[in-house]
Amino acid sequence: GSGVQSVDPDDVDAADILGSAIERREDPALLTGDAEYTDDIELPGMVHMTIKRSRHAHARIENIDTSEAEAMDGVIEVFTAADIEAPGNLPTGWLLDSLEQVDHPILAEDRVRYQGDALAVVVAEERYIAHDATDRIDVDYDRLGAVTEPSEALADDAPAVHDDASGNVAFDWDIGDAEKTDAAFDDADHVVDLDLENQLLIPNAMEPRAAVAEYNPSNDELAVHMTSQNPHLHRLLMSGVIDHPEHKLQVRAPDVGGGFGSKIHHYADEALVALAAKRHERPVKWTATRTETYLTDAQGRGHDTHAEMALSDDGDILGFRVDTAANLGAYLSTFAPAVPTYLYGTLLSGQYDIPAIYCSVTGAFTNVPPVDAYRGAGRPEASFVVERMIHRAAKEVGMDPAEFRRRNFVEEFPYQTQVAVEYDSGDYEKTLDRALDLLDYDELRERQEAARAEGKYVGVGLSAYIEACGLAPSELAGELGAQAGLWESGLVRFHPSGKVTAYCGTSGHGQGHDTTYAQIVANELGVDYEDVEVVEGDTDEIPQGMGTYGSRSAAVGGSALVKSSQKLVEKAKRIAAHQLEAAPEDIEFENGDFHVAGAPDRSMHIAEIATQAYLAHDMPDDMEPGLEATSFYDPDNFVFPFGLHAAVVEVDPDTGEIDIERYVAVDDVGNQINPKIVEGQIHGGVAQGIGQALYEGAEYDDNGQLVTGSMQDYTVPKAEHIPSMETDSTCTPSPVNPLGVKGVGEAGTIAAPQAVVNAVCDALDVDQIGMPMKAERVWRAANAATDGG
């Protein structure tokens, strides 16, 4: 059901390059094995590192005996926290004020708090020797009780994960107006409520995390090649963690095989690799096993929510109250506190004009790995709560769910929500209508009735999602309480031959930036697409940067490249005026050509001007030679993509099996730089969202042991599990950035879960089914429903 056909860039006119569905230029290397991943790096004299991890979720460490491991041939060193002078703490949640701060040492000293916590490091000549030696480290544990669910952790008698965090509370946070919301509930004709769990998920990047570090003692330069989504941030944070000067630290991300958020955070492991390289003055490599990624990659979601909605008889939403306990895991990960707060509470108005909203969130420490951003980060949780409640509310007031949505949609933009953010632009009816058309909605409802008469359970689920992305606006982030601004930098450099290199502080790891950034720059400069090379992911090459997450790269990084390109055009125009002996005001610029107004034959191409800028003796007075420009771009607002996703399912009440017959996705991400890449991002995102609805979920036993610790136990959806999708789009350009783009990288994941859950609830005519909707759960719900229970 794929709609967009890709085209060869050679077949596209230069003037049409922006917006064309050209093939991704990065794919040949990725598909043929020519890509360079971190684990492909081989350096002379390189040695290998492994990490001894806690087998228990919560325990005191009585003793670590490394003697047998150290005695093995080929083992260079085994070190524990006691062996390093300043063990260093990881950054903990620097995006929220008023946190219960707890230390997160890079090696556990006397206590471990999750299965997988790092205890000791082995450095050896060969990888397999390092792994064998790790097994021979003997740890004496004194086990403590473990908690894995936020509701359990917040109970009175729960074991304390940190002695300093009373009641396992990391923070209490709220947003909205409690009194106004209470008043709305007092006036309501109907109140509906649901208990909603958004289960913990394990990110599954194809490439596990890995790092290779090399240190030069003569000049104190340390280079870390690692699986990073944000090398500059990693450099800044790591320089603090291992106490190495930032300007002598290079962080470089080679090709990175996916991240989905899990490669933004600063983990212990990469810092330990850097420390090991400094201790031994030899290059050191560490690559996580798949088991390690399951145990230690920051997990996502993990919300227990009670939500209530106040309604009028005629179907207006009057108020919305949400109370959430969020699982933060054993320590605060880099961005963790921001995820269930600013990225969640601010999105609870959904696509609706809701006059009163109040949301309170308690962040809880538990004995699971740190929980942090995972594709969508806070926004899928918000959209899930809103759209599940909307489905429930429509039923309560006896309205069709599509019409209930339409009645409550925001119609005027910009729209100030009751939860701090202001939506930039939108047209929610348009995506709804497009989706209803594609579904042939009325006919579908008739078919549903007819099927029911034959004992078949067909259901339709809608998800009118909204998200906030293009993560930047420093000022807004500050107003919301974040301690750091967010912007992006881009450098565009003409070479003397007229070719161009564009550098951006984002760091793509599967999103196709090499292609889309080249499209943006070629369009602005009017040069050939093939003449633009894109560089990302290296702190030694790129001025500064914030990285790739929060679907920010196109909106913020792309805009920085636009600004830099525009600066180049301005300078080039003055050089052209000088060379063409005209006033700069009389020079016109079109498709790369500067010409004198009214005299099109008096013209110079921008590439020729680049040559002049470097080689000519005759430049305008007071002008510096060279043709390059850097910009730091910080927009005024987030961008707010939106759309309508719909699932049509048939449920077998005898087996609990769900068949997704159709999946329709209509998305509005503003202007599209490359419609094929946009469609691919939607496909991948929806696959992950369906994965959450039907299959995925991290499960722990009572001791805090991960039960779903491998791909055999944790179902990552395969192609056969995902229906063919019908995609379409509308276009409401964002007024916030010069490209008019909104992000797309997380949209599908944010939209999909509740479309599928709503469809199954609709099919069985039940109010609630938990995710993942495995057969047994569905069967139980179906039986309860048909038993009249």
Ligand code: MCN
């Ligand atoms: N794009 C476009 N037109 C738009 C918006 C975006 O053509 N209106 C293009 C962009 O130029 C870019 C791609 O679509 O090539 C995604 O852009 P954007 O929405 O800006 O998102 P980012 O590039 O910042 O990527 C981050 C986003 C996130 S947050 C997660 S999580 C995620 C995702 O991207 N992880 C991914 N997509 C992923 N795709 C792959 N293959 N691997 C991951 O780990």
